[in-house]
Amino acid sequence: MGDRPERADATRNRLAILRATEELLERHGADHVSLDQVAAAAGVGKGTVFRRFGSRTGLFQELLADRAVLIGEAITTGPPPLGPGVPPKERLIAFLDALADLALRNLALISAHDRACADDKYQDPTYLRWHSHVTGLIAEARPDLDAEFVAHTLLACFDGDLVRHVTANGGRTRLTHSIHDLTLALLGQ
Amino acid sequence: MGDRPERADATRNRLAILRATEELLERHGADHVSLDQVAAAAGVGKGTVFRRFGSRTGLFQELLADRAVLIGEAITTGPPPLGPGVPPKERLIAFLDALADLALRNLALISAHDRACADDKYQDPTYLRWHSHVTGLIAEARPDLDAEFVAHTLLACFDGDLVRHVTANGGRTRLTHSIHDLTLALLGQ
DNA sequence: CATCCAAGCGGACTGTTGGTCCGCTTAATT
DNA sequence: AATTAAGCGGACCAACAGTCCGCTTGGATG
Numbered sequence: 001m002g003d004r005p006e007r008a009d010a011t012r013n014r015l016a017i018l019r020a021t022e023e024l025l026e027r028h029g030a031d032h033v034s035l036d037q038v039a040a041a042a043g044v045g046k047g048t049v050f051r052r053f054g055s056r057t058g059l060f061q062e063l064l065a066d067r068a069v070l071i072g073e074a075i076t077t078g079p080p081p082l083g084p085g086v087p088p089k090e091r092l093i094a095f096l097d098a099l100a101d102l103a104l105r106n107l108a109l110i111s112a113h114d115r116a117c118a119d120d121k122y123q124d125p126t127y128l129r130w131h132s133h134v135t136g137l138i139a140e141a142r143p144d145l146d147a148e149f150v151a152h153t154l155l156a157c158f159d160g161d162l163v164r165h166v167t168a169n170g171g172r173t174r175l176t177h178s179i180h181d182l183t184l185a186l187l188g189q
Numbered sequence: 190m191g192d193r194p195e196r197a198d199a200t201r202n203r204l205a206i207l208r209a210t211e212e213l214l215e216r217h218g219a220d221h222v223s224l225d226q227v228a229a230a231a232g233v234g235k236g237t238v239f240r241r242f243g244s245r246t247g248l249f250q251e252l253l254a255d256r257a258v259l260i261g262e263a264i265t266t267g268p269p270p271l272g273p274g275v276p277p278k279e280r281l282i283a284f285l286d287a288l289a290d291l292a293l294r295n296l297a298l299i300s301a302h303d304r305a306c307a308d309d310k311y312q313d314p315t316y317l318r319w320h321s322h323v324t325g326l327i328a329e330a331r332p333d334l335d336a337e338f339v340a341h342t343l344l345a346c347f348d349g350d351l352v353r354h355v356t357a358n359g360g361r362t363r364l365t366h367s368i369h370d371l372t373l374a375l376l377g378q
Numbered sequence: 379c380a381t382c383c384a385a386g387c388g389g390a391c392t393g394t395t396g397g398t399c400c401g402c403t404t405a406a407t408t
Numbered sequence: 409a410a411t412t413a414a415g416c417g418g419a420c421c422a423a424c425a426g427t428c429c430g431c432t433t434g435g436a437t438g
Contacts, residue, residue, distance in 0.1 A: 236428080
C-alpha cells in the first residue's frame with residue numbers, strides 16, 4: 001500500500017493535540033472540552049484536528065487506545081496473571097483490576113470517551129478488544145452463561161460516572177473490592 | 190401552597206408535547222429528535238416546551254416517569270411476585286422481567302433518556318427508585334455483596350444500546366434469559 | 379356579561395459546538 | 409532550485425439547547 005510515512009509536522013501536531021486534550025480533560029471536567037479549545041490549546045487549526053481524527057469520537061477513541069496499549073500487550077503476550085497461563089477466574093480478576101486502575105487514572109478521559117461513543121459503543125476497537133477478552137474468560141469459567149452479555153455487564157462497571165460515584169464515597173478500595181466480590185459471586189464462589 | 194391547578198391550555202399542550210415526543214422517538218431514532226421538532230410536531234412554540242419541562246433532560250425524565258408509573262405501583266402496593274410477600278430472589282427476577290418488558294416496549298425512549306441524563310444519571314427520580322428497590326432486594330438476598338454497586342450493575346443491563354444490541358441477534362428471549370441467568374448466578378444458584 | 383390580570387404562549391434571538399471547505403504553506407523528493 | 413501533494417488554519421455553516429419579551433387568553437370576580 002502507498003502508506004507514506006507521516007510528515008514531520010503532522011506528527012508534531014498529532015502529539016500536540018493528544019497532549020492538549022489530556023491536559024484539558026484533566027483541568028476542566030469530562031464535558032466542557034470542545035474541539036475548538038483543543039485546537040487552540042494545541043496551537044493548531046481546527047481543521048488539523050478533524051483531518052487527523054475525523055471527529056470528536058475519533059479523537060477520544062484514539063486517546064483511549066493509547067492509554068490501553070500496555071494492558072493490551074499484557075493480556076496477549078505478558079506474564080500471568082494478566083497473560084495466559086492461569087485459570088480464567090484469576091485471569092479475569094487480574095484484568096478487571098488492571099482496568100480499574102486504568103479507569104481511576106484516566107477518569108475524565110473515560111467519561112468523555114463514553115459520551116463521545118454513546119452511539120457506536122460496540123464499534124470502538126478498544127472496547128471490542130476488552131469485551132472479547134472478557135467474553136472468552138467467562139465462557140471458559142461459566143459455559144452455562146451468556147458470556148457476551150455478561151461481559152458487557154461486567155465492563156459496565158467501568159462507566160465513568162459509576163466509577164466516580166462509587167469512589168466518591170468509599171474510595172478506590174471500595175471499587176476494586178466491589179468488582180472483586182461481584183466477579184467471584186458471578187463465577188460461583 | 191398556592192398550587193393553582195394547571196390551566197386548560199397548559200394541560201392540552203403538555204399532553205400534546207408528550208405525545209409528539211413519543212411519536213418522534215418512535216419514528217426517528219433516539220437521537221435525531223430535537224426540541225424544535227418536538228415543539229413543531231406538538232403544534233406549540235419552543236418556549237412552551239421549555240417552560241413546562243425545563244430542559245431536554247427534564248422532558249425525557251418526565252416521559253420515562255410516566256411510562257414507569259405502573260411498575261412503581263406494582264412493586265410498592267401490588268400483589269406478589271412484584272409486590273412484597275415473596276423471597277427477594279423471586280421478587281428481583283420478577284422486577285427485572287418487568288423492566289425488560291418496559292425497555293423493549295420503549296427502546297427509543299430509554300436510549301434518549303440515557304443520553305439526556307448522561308451527566309446526572311444518579312439524580313433521575315425514576316432511576317433512583319429502581320435502584321433503591323434493587324439494592325434492598327440484593328442486600329436481603331446477598332448481604333455479603335456491595336448491594337448498591339451490584340444494583341447499578343444490574344440496572345446497566347437495561348442500557349438502551351445494550352438492549353438493542355442483544356435483541357438484534359437473539360431476540361427478546363435472549364435478553365430475558367440472559368438477565369435471568371445472570372441474576373441467578375449472582376444471587377448464588 | 380364585562381373586566382381584569384397573571385399564567386401561559388410562541389417564535390425570534392443568542393451562544394456554543396461539531397464539522398466542512400478551500401486557498402495558502404511547506405516537507406520531502408528529484 | 410523546482411516540484412507537488414500532504415498538510416495547514418481559520419472563516420464559515422448548520423443544528424441545537426436554552427432565553428426573552430411582547431402578545432394572548434383562561435378563568436376568576438362582581
